[in-house]
Amino acid sequence: MTALLAMLLAAPLEVRVLEREVPVRVHLEAARITCDGKPLGKSVDAEASVRDVKVGEARCTEVIAGDEVLVTVKDTRRTYPGRVHVSLEGGLLRLLNVVDVEAYLPSVVSAEADGGKSAALEAQAIVSRTFAVTAQRRHGKHGYELCDLAHCQVYRGKGEASPEAEAAVKKTANQVLLIGGIVLKPAFFHSSCGGHTSSAMDVFGEDGAGTAVSDVENGAPRCAGPELKWQFEVEKKDLATALSVAPTGNALESLRRDSGGRVLEVRSFGKRFTGQQFISLVGRKFGWRSVRSLKFSTSETDTTLRLEGSGTGHGAGLCQQGAKSLAERGVDARGILLRYFPESQLKPRP
Ligand SMILES: [Zn+2]
Ligand SMILES: [Zn+2]
Numbered sequence: 353m354t355a356l357l358a359m360l361l362a363a364p365l366e367v368r369v370l371e372r373e374v375p376v377r378v379h380l381e382a383a384r385i386t387c388d389g390k391p392l393g394k395s396v397d398a399e400a401s402v403r404d405v406k407v408g409e410a411r412c413t414e415v416i417a418g419d420e421v422l423v424t425v426k427d428t429r430r431t432y433p434g435r436v437h438v439s440l441e442g443g444l445l446r447l448l449n450v451v452d453v454e455a456y457l458p459s460v461v462s463a464e465a466d467g468g469k470s471a472a473l474e475a476q477a478i479v480s481r482t483f484a485v486t487a488q489r490r491h492g493k494h495g496y497e498l499c500d501l502a503h504c505q506v507y508r509g510k511g512e513a514s515p516e517a518e519a520a521v522k523k524t525a526n527q528v529l530l531i532g533g534i535v536l537k538p539a540f541f542h543s544s545c546g547g548h549t550s551s552a553m554d555v556f557g558e559d560g561a562g563t564a565v566s567d568v569e570n571g572a573p574r575c576a577g578p579e580l581k582w583q584f585e586v587e588k589k590d591l592a593t594a595l596s597v598a599p600t601g602n603a604l605e606s607l608r609r610d611s612g613g614r615v616l617e618v619r620s621f622g623k624r625f626t627g628q629q630f631i632s633l634v635g636r637k638f639g640w641r642s643v644r645s646l647k648f649s650t651s652e653t654d655t656t657l658r659l660e661g662s663g664t665g666h667g668a669g670l671c672q673q674g675a676k677s678l679a680e681r682g683v684d685a686r687g688i689l690l691r692y693f694p695e696s697q698l699k700p701r702p
Pocket of ligand 2: 567573
């Protein structure tokens with residue numbers, strides 16, 4: 353395990369970047385830029401053409417820029433540590449940032465957890481590092497490991513990271529969560545658990561670090577705050593449209609819940625959905641802030657359905673708001689992680 357872990361921590365990550373920008377043409381600036389191994393200038397425009405990537409007169413299967421690359425796509429300018437590989441995919445440019453784990457993390461910690469005390473940022477750095485080094489299969493069939501969106505972890509390259517996030521990554525360098533001090537599994541995080549987390553198995557059907565734990569202290573969730581409670585009211589017929597079913601029968605019944613109180617399975621207008629199917633169909637139609645978690649109760653009138661929920665996010669692993677509140681009370685990163693990943697240990701030790 354130690355050798356394997358050292359290998360995982362040393363291996364660069366492959367992060368698909370700027371896919372949302374639908375890049376047809378990018379501007380690259382770097383100390384070294386090559387077209388299928390042949391040197392180009394230090395500042396080039398690469399463009400998708402029918403069969404390859406066009407850079408001036410050159411036709412390239414792959415353009416590689418590094419180390420540290422300024423990438424401009426439309427109005428978006430990002431600086432990426434490591435190398436950026438540009439190739440053609442479905443008429444567009446595919447940008448892959450090949451980056452060291454420790455260079456990738458500051459932007460992630462900054463985007464995912466800024467504003468907290470240093471212990472909360474350090475806990476986030478360790479969870480995000482564990483997530484990243486176990487992410488090999490997240491986009492494996494498309495030939496990379498991570499995307500730069502919330503699906504994996506939000507990543508915007510260098511430059512966007514706060515000094516606090518940089519410091520948290522440095523202080524926890526190479527530390528990951530290991531179950532029982534031995535086994536490496538993906539570690540997840542979410543915004544607020546509403547008083548109880550869920551296991552990754554219940555949430556994603558995937559083995560991960562962290563069991564379902566209570567996040568209540570003195571009778572109140574640690575993640576208490578303006579974000580804790582939410583309501584969502586919807587016309588039943590609109591909900592039926594979102595779920596592609598006929599609006600007859602009960603609008604929503606929860607059939608099964610996990611130990612964290614999250615809905616695992618619902619029946620809506622006579623059709624069964626997993627909790628994840630339900631939240632993703634509803635999110636697509638009414639926005640991702642409509643139903644913020646699967647921890648909700650329902651009430652119906654003749655025409656409307658009302659959901660009252662608590663917490664935001666999937667509920668597996670680290671509760672970020674809870675971590676923030678623990679950090680504010682002086683709990684260190686190790687103490688925070690022990691609450692949400694009680695069976696895990698930090699490795700390697702600092
Ligand atoms: Zn992803
Ligand atoms: Zn919580």
